[in-house]
Structures are given as structure tokens and as C-alpha cells.
Amino acid sequence: MVATVSNVTSSIPQPVLGHWFDRTHVPWLLEAGLTVNCLGMSLLGFSSNYVLLLFLVGSAGLGSAAFHPPAFSSIVRSNEPSSKGKAMGVFLSGGFVGYTLGPFVAGVLGSAFGLNGMLYLLPLWLLASIILFKFSRIAIARTHRIDASHPPANTRLVELLAAITTLRSVAVQTMVTFLPLYFVARGASLLVATGIASVWLGFATVGQLVGGWVSDRIGGALVILSSLLVGGFLFYGFLVTSGLISLILLALSGAALYANWSVIVVMASEAAPRNVGAVSGLMLGFSTGVGGIAALGFGVLADALGMGEAFYIITIFAILAGLSASLLPTVSKTPLFSAIRAT
Numbered sequence: 001m002v003a004t005v006s007n008v009t010s011s012i013p014q015p016v017l018g019h020w021f022d023r024t025h026v027p028w029l030l031e032a033g034l035t036v037n038c039l040g041m042s043l044l045g046f047s048s049n050y051v052l053l054l055f056l057v058g059s060a061g062l063g064s065a066a067f068h069p070p071a072f073s074s075i076v077r078s079n080e081p082s083s084k085g086k087a088m089g090v091f092l093s094g095g096f097v098g099y100t101l102g103p104f105v106a107g108v109l110g111s112a113f114g115l116n117g118m119l120y121l122l123p124l125w126l127l128a129s130i131i132l133f134k135f136s137r138i139a140i141a142r143t144h145r146i147d148a149s150h151p152p153a154n155t156r157l158v159e160l161l162a163a164i165t166t167l168r169s170v171a172v173q174t175m176v177t178f179l180p181l182y183f184v185a186r187g188a189s190l191l192v193a194t195g196i197a198s199v200w201l202g203f204a205t206v207g208q209l210v211g212g213w214v215s216d217r218i219g220g221a222l223v224i225l226s227s228l229l230v231g232g233f234l235f236y237g238f239l240v241t242s243g244l245i246s247l248i249l250l251a252l253s254g255a256a257l258y259a260n261w262s263v264i265v266v267m268a269s270e271a272a273p274r275n276v277g278a279v280s281g282l283m284l285g286f287s288t289g290v291g292g293i294a295a296l297g298f299g300v301l302a303d304a305l306g307m308g309e310a311f312y313i314i315t316i317f318a319i320l321a322g323l324s325a326s327l328l329p330t331v332s333k334t335p336l337f338s339a340i341r342a343t
Contacts (some may be wrong), residue, residue, distance in 0.1 A: 005054050005263050009061030014281030017067030021277040029070045031133055033303060037063030038125035045115030065281070072265060072280035073187040084270075085220060086264035089212020093205045096258075100201045153272035158279060160327055161268045167321035168228060168264075173259050173291025174298045174314050175235070176201070178307070186309045196247065196274050203251045204258035211259025212266075220263040221328040228322030231256030236315045257318060260325075267328075 040060030047053035052111050060186050109117035118194055179200060183193035207227075215223040234253035265280050272279040302310040 002054065005058050006061045006318075007289065009058045011285040013062060013065040014069055014285040015118055015278050016067050016281075018073070018277030018279070018281030019275065020152055021073065022275050029066055030074075031129055033063045033065070033067030033070075034125070034129055034132060035063065036060070037067060038121065038128075039063075042118050042121050042125070045110075045118045059123060062229035065285075068284055069277035069281040072269065072284075073276040083216060084266045085212035085215035085223075085263055086209075087212070088266050089209045092262045092265070093208045096201070096205045096208060100198060106245070120243060124151040153275055153279075157271040157329070158268055158282075160324070161271070162282065162291045163249050164224065164228075164321050164324045167263055167317050167324060168257075168260070169291040170294040171232070171235075171318035171321070174294050175257075175293075175311075177295045178302070178311075182307050182311065187204040196250070199247075200250055200254040201255075204254040207255030207257070207259040208262050210255070212262040214259075215266070220267045221325065223263045224260040224267070224328065225322055227256045227259040228318055228325060230322075231259075232315050232318030234316065236312070239311055239315070 017029070037060045040056045040058075040063060044053065044056050047056060071091065072088075075084075075091050105121075106118065109120055167299060176197075179197040180190070180193040183196055184190060188196075211223050211227060231253050233247050234256055238250040238253060241249060256301070265283050268279045268283050269276040298310055301313065305313075
């Protein structure tokens with residue numbers, strides 16, 4: 001229930017808040033989202049009952065939902081076309097590093113000071129708020145000035161990217177959730193299993209940076225297509241091999257499967273330049289919401305078929321996402337695809 005409340009409050013409101021930001025460009029939404037998120041998480045240790053715990057978790061999720069759409073919008077609109085992919089890759093990788101380190105930091109603080117030790121995160125929030133307040137006003141003011149010159153949204157492209165995101169999220173979010181249990185089921189200790197999962201996430205962070213940088217040079221569509229197909233087959237290779245080779249394939253699959261994420265967000269934002277906040281919120285909301293539902297379905301599937309067999313099926317979703325990316329308009333115009341089609 002706690003995980004569900006967190007996922008729902010951080011994903012469902014994002015498109016709505018993003019649409020509101022696109023219309024108003026209120027500069028305080030970034031700081032307000034960060035503040036509510038950090039206060040909710042820092043005060044969890046003081047929950048005197050279960051209802052208050054859910055309220056604080058929900059508040060933290062809502063703060064995250066408020067923060068991301070204007071952040072995405074500012075990054076996309078404040079960078080030149082030749083550097084948008086790299087900028088978004090840096091932004092998402094920074095958040096992903098925090099997402100990866102969060103459980104470890106919370107565990108250290110909880111072990112040393114009890115759950116009330118989460119309060120020691122508040123100075124970091126204060127520092128981040130000051131930095132954000134200083135720089136965000138300039139970026140948001142610029143996004144407000146250039147809105148009128150943008151063309152209307154390419155609805156078909158947004159829908160296609162949403163479909164790709166849905167298929168991708170089923171695969172990726174399930175892998176993130178169940179990789180430790182997969183290794184535990186194969187006899188590894190919990191420490192080893194979570195350590196391997198952390199390495200996978202570390203390679204995923206690098207993949208986001210590289211994918212954004214490469215997309216600025218060869219085009220986002222080819223990065224989305226190739227990374228999803230390669231990532232799906234690398235993960236399949238991990239499942240059918242063993243030993244060091246299996247772990248190498250797993251690490252590389254994490255880099256490939258996440259190399260497209262920043263690219264998808266940028267491409268969706270460019271497809272709807274007047275609604276960057278709403279569209280980016282929709283993409284991130286899809287990723288979290290669909291991934292949460294898929295994790296529940298995967299658990300049922302794993303109980304019925306076994307963890308390994310269920311992962312084989314999940315891999316198919318990554319490959320289907322890559323195949324769907326071949327429908328992106330810019331892919332069909334590349335020399336490689338023209339040659340394949342002619343052949």
C-alpha cells in the first residue's frame with residue numbers, strides 16, 4: 001500500500017500539473033515540489049500512525065509530481081537542439097543516482113539514529129532549494145517568451161512515443177523490481193543480489209548519459225530503436241548464460257535499456273513544443289504507473305511459471321518496444337533503413 005500510494009501520487013498528477021505549468025509558467029512550482037517532497041520524506045520517522053505515514057508518503061509523491069514537469073520543460077526549452085539530449089541525459093542521470101543511493105542513505109541514517117535520522121536530510125534540501133531558486137527563474141522566464149512561436153503538437157508522434165514508453169516500462173520497471181529476487185532464487189545472498197542490481201543500475205546511469213549525447217549526433221529515433229533491441233537481446237543473453245559472461249551481459253543490458261529514456265522525453269517534448277510540461281509528465285507518469293502495474297502482474301506470472309521463465313516473457317516487451325520504434329518517422333528516412341527496405 002505504501003508503494004502504491006507513492007507511485008500513484010508521483011505519476012498520475014504529473015500530466016495535469018504539467019499542463020497547468022504550460023499555461024501559467026509559475027516559477028515557484030519547482031521549489032514547491034522540491035520542498036513538499038523533501039519534507040514528506042524527512043518526516044517519515046515521526047509518523048505516529050499508519051494514516052499519517054501514508055499522508056507523508058503521498059505528500060512526497062505529490063511534490064515529485066510537481067517538480068518534474070517544469071524541470072523537464074526548462075531543460076528542453078533552455079538548451080539548443082544540438083545539446084538537448086545530453087542535457088536531459090545529465091538531468092535524468094542525476095535523479096537516477098539519487099534514486100539508487102536513496103535506500104542506502106536511508107538505511108545508514110536509520111541504523112545510526114533510528115527513523116528520526118531522516119531529518120538529517122533537511123540541510124541537503126535547503127542547499128538544493130537555494131541553488132534551484134537562483135537558476136530556475138532565468139530558465140522559466142525564457143520558456144515563457146518563446147511559446148508563441150512553436151507549432152501545434154504532433155499528436156500521432158506523441159501517441160507512438162507513449163506506446164513505446166508503455167512497452168519499455170513493462171520490461172524495465174519489472175527488471176528493477178525483481179532482479180534481486182531473481183538472484184536470491186538462484187541461491188545468492190541478499191547482499192550479493194542487491195549488489196548486482198546496484199551495478200546494473202549504475203550501468204543504466206551511464207547509459208542515460210551516453211544515449212543523450214549520441215542522440216544529439218545521430219538522431220534520437222535511431223538511439224531509441226537500437227538501444228531497446230540491443231538491450232532486450234542482451235538481457236536474454238544474460239538469462240541463457242552463466243558466470244562472468246552472464247553478469248557482463250546483464251550490466252550492458254542496463255546501459256542499453258536506459259540509453260533511450262532521456263531521448264524519448266526530449267523527442268516527445270519536441271513533438272508538442274507548446275505542451276512540454278504536460279507531455280513530459282505524461283511520459284514519466286506512464287513509466288512509473290505502468291511499471292507498477294506490470295510489477296504486480298509479473299509477480300503473479302513468476303509464482304505460476306517461475307522467476308526465470310517470467311523474465312523470458314518480460315524480455316519480449318523490450319524487443320517489441322524496439323520494433324515499435326521503427327515506426328518513428330525519422331527512422332524510416334535514414335540511409336540504413338532505406339537500404340533495408342530496398343533489400
